[in-house]
Amino acid sequence: MSKRLIFNGFSMNCVSHVFHGMWRHPDTKQTEFNELATWVELVKLLERGKFDALFMADVIGVDPSYEGGWDRYIEEAVQIPINDSSTLIAALIGATEQLGLNFTSSILQDHPFSFARRVSTLDHLSGGRIGWNIVTSVSHNAAQNFGFDRIVAHDERYKWAHEYLDVVYKLWEGSWDDDALVVDKLRGLYANPSGVHRIRHEGKRYRVLGPHLTTPSPQRVPVLYQAGASTAGRAFAAAHAEGTFIASQSPAGAQRLTQQVREKVRGFGRHDDDLLFIQGMSFVVGSTEEEARRLAREQDEYISLDGLAAHISRDLGVDLGLLDPDRPVDDLKIEGVQGLVRFFEDANPGVRPTVRNLISAYSQSGRIVGTPESIADQLEEWQRAGIDGVNVMYHRTPHSFARFIEHVTPVLQRRGLAQSEYAPGTLREKLFAGRGPRLNGRHPAARYRGAFRDEPAPAAIEAAQAES
């Protein structure tokens, strides 16, 4: 029997995440994203469908990247407005019992001391069901909301991310010993001070004394995701992440990529299966192939090519709105579109893709249209190519998830490709069968266990303490 795939419901705390224009459909609750009830309905559905987690993406800025401005993003709600994802995750803890709750937070947006406490609080309240998608933000506007003139240079951003992780690892793993907590009402001893440590972090961007203010949560460190597709991003994922998001155009592409990255994982002294590969995919399900294709065509009528173009322009850093839509793409030497070009050419042999073709292809890439059985066949192929799971993207919500769970999940479950029951324990234990709730000893965070038991005191800090 195959190893089962992980399934996450992929969403964003906004109107329109990926398939822009779909919010106009009469049967989608995207415009109700401000309402708690919308999300409670979704997570209860995902939990009924034995999905592993809700996975919330995020951005923290809107750039004037399309048609020379930002108007189209606002008019079509292309990831703006967008609400905070960790707050939503917190609000959904009580509506779920088993579902993992993954959110996205950029190193730009929160100080690591506050962030570490917030995440520990989430992990406590949820019984260890929290995952964090680490991002560094590629938006100028995001940087401009936090004091910068423009985004911090790429390599510098990754150095920053390393320091950020260093701080939170120290707080989560090094500040409280396992035996610090006593909770003895009769002796009146709650915790043992000798087991609680300052971390005394002094780095380029942060100085953090500690101690961490919360007791060790079930996972201590949330399940760590990272999605960077650059060389530095892949190296970062290989070093730190337990799950990485990929958007390959084919099983063969996924196979090449997973093999490359797994080699890097080993290079960091970790094992192949310490990093899970989660492919982004969407589905249109019909009772026949013909019906599925019809539903896909009907759905495509709601897609906004301008909305998609605005999204792609932002991601590529090239304003497609200022280009002639009929111009062949390969004349333009745009970085980062090779996968999409190949995807178009495979579907349209002999045709030179134009800018317009590329935009249109975007809405179909990573999409499987078919019957439950044929979708299961294709997922099996992806699984053999080396992916560990799927972030299921919606066209409409909760409709897309409901269709998948009603029709595809049972077929996958029969084939052993989807779980039929949740494994016990924390999110980490559910994702990595046979392991414990905490990071294994090969992970870089593990080096901070017990690391602060006998730290000397920097003079400046002691002087201030003496005065306090």
Add this chain to the structure above:
Amino acid sequence: MSKRLIFNGFSMNCVSHVFHGMWRHPDTKQTEFNELATWVELVKLLERGKFDALFMADVIGVDPSYEGGWDRYIEEAVQIPINDSSTLIAALIGATEQLGLNFTSSILQDHPFSFARRVSTLDHLSGGRIGWNIVTSVSHNAAQNFGFDRIVAHDERYKWAHEYLDVVYKLWEGSWDDDALVVDKLRGLYANPSGVHRIRHEGKRYRVLGPHLTTPSPQRVPVLYQAGASTAGRAFAAAHAEGTFIASQSPAGAQRLTQQVREKVRGFGRHDDDLLFIQGMSFVVGSTEEEARRLAREQDEYISLDGLAAHISRDLGVDLGLLDPDRPVDDLKIEGVQGLVRFFEDANPGVRPTVRNLISAYSQSGRIVGTPESIADQLEEWQRAGIDGVNVMYHRTPHSFARFIEHVTPVLQRRGLAQSEYAPGTLREKLFAGRGPRLNGRHPAARYRGAFRDEPAPAAIEAAQAES
């Protein structure tokens, strides 16, 4: 009939908030503060009792302020460990329908851009039930967790707080016009770009371009609380707050204080009733006076004088643990204990209070011991002295709240001193009868309404945008 009093359940996301040592009692859930169920039980109880809100205090550091160290704080869980309060508030939204949810956040802990988005998200998800207690943090360790050697000087901290509020006011009130949101599925128009504005804040500590990433929430600005007791703190509350926390030792003291501060409120062009005074109080309820006194005595056996002394030492900035407990307090010239000294002397005429007496008096100040009728009588007296509401402090949780709600609330309701039903609308509408969901035009945030419609662009920002 009297104007009704506001009642908040006062708590902290930790084991021991005020009455240290009580966590050792067999019938209190303080040690279960990491569990969501503990808090869900509490808020459902408060909502049944028609309490206005849960009010969560917070601190973000632990200082070596007692007996020359921090051991006692950790041993007796004196506000450490302590989890994030906004995360808890988020998790409680779904468990409540009417209850206000107030949390505390320091200007140290979050960048105002992130903070504003988080609060708007909370306000959306809760239908406008959010309040924010603005603090500046008086702990050296708090400062040391965020890059400083020691706390920022008092006046500088309040300047910082003013800038912090300026940024969030601009985002909440000035970034999205009331008519920006269209949500027209047929025209495919979600929002009107001409109604969404960058705020272009450039101050001493922050540079924030904007726009705010969320649409206007029901209240736009959460209900604003501030508790500073210094001159600068009271002025800050008079200028900005809608509710201020006081800890007077008697109705006469409350009358003096509220009159003083209300004068300052008028000085800022606001009205007397634009600021609510919320007195901190605890209650021991008996069916007879004798039973109430007996219950208080039994309860006092669990109080830890060391725990209290550690708490007071931190607040006063004087290590009481290094002083002779039998030394008279007035020899020591400690600032900030006058109220407590007077409280002790009133109860013990002719006795010169010692350090030990002072610590012990702390556990009894702000406490009313009596029958439901006599408690109601005393609350009526406090109300006539000018307070608008009470933050009910627990000795045990949820026990203390349950006793109050079962026995005292019905008496207060009969007298019109407590509400019997929730008023409709947002928290602000519930607290300020006859007003709307948003801040009135006298509040300093109101000046940012429509303020960014035609802002010119600072050159540095535009240059970066041109490159993006």
